[in-house]
Amino acid sequence: MQVQDIMTRRIATVQQDDRLALVRDIFDQAPFRHLLVVDDEDRLCGVITHADMYRALSPYLATDAELERDRETLQRRAHQVMSRDPVTIAADASLAAAASLMLERNISCLPVVDRQQLLGVLSWKDLLCALMK
Template sequence: MDLKLDIKASEIMSTRIVTIEMDDRLTVAKEIFDNAPFHHLLVIEHDELQGVLSERDFLRALSPNIGNINETERDTETLQRRAHQVMTRNPVTISPNHTIKQASELLLEHGIGSLPVLDRKKLVGIITWKDLLKAFSS
């Protein structure tokens, strides 16, 4: 059996997490997605995880005319929506002591791209499918 499957989530998770608030407008998310190399924002309220806003969720919520010549005021207004209106609620999470095998199974089972890592309800990191690929490849 490959010992890599026993690696703990805490060993590969990214602790550089970016959070936004439930009531932040999508303009905030757009700014982050446009300037950062990641694709998942963790949505919090009172320092507790409430949801995940993936770049895919974000793009699905926007008008396809944003940024092109056909853009109208109504299109621009889609950026004024709030994070809680677009995010995935009750996200699937994992604890730092779960294995990367368990993390992989959760991502596949739920068809998702990231897992917030919670230690006693406190947000401590995030694992994405890219983190898992790196762990299995090294």
């Protein structure tokens, strides 16, 4: 079995200059935990995880202790919190190779690319679901 057989093809992306308010809105409305960051030519340049976003936002947002400086964290840009130079994988790679790469690099997803074109994303959850079938 290959990556292309189980990868998620319907992906969400944000631009490098999009604000964390948008990133938060996407995560709040979607069932996934990885957001791919692209440049103006739609080339992959980073990944923001759900955890990355929450580390970048003030823990006081939407609480009684919220101040203006807490709300300002929503104005940070995607490129300020994304993981740069993400590890990627080809669609025709084996699932064993993908799992090995994720374990070796201690990452939870692999953007699937072909010649700089973004085809999908493979997460640890996709691998576990494939194992269960």
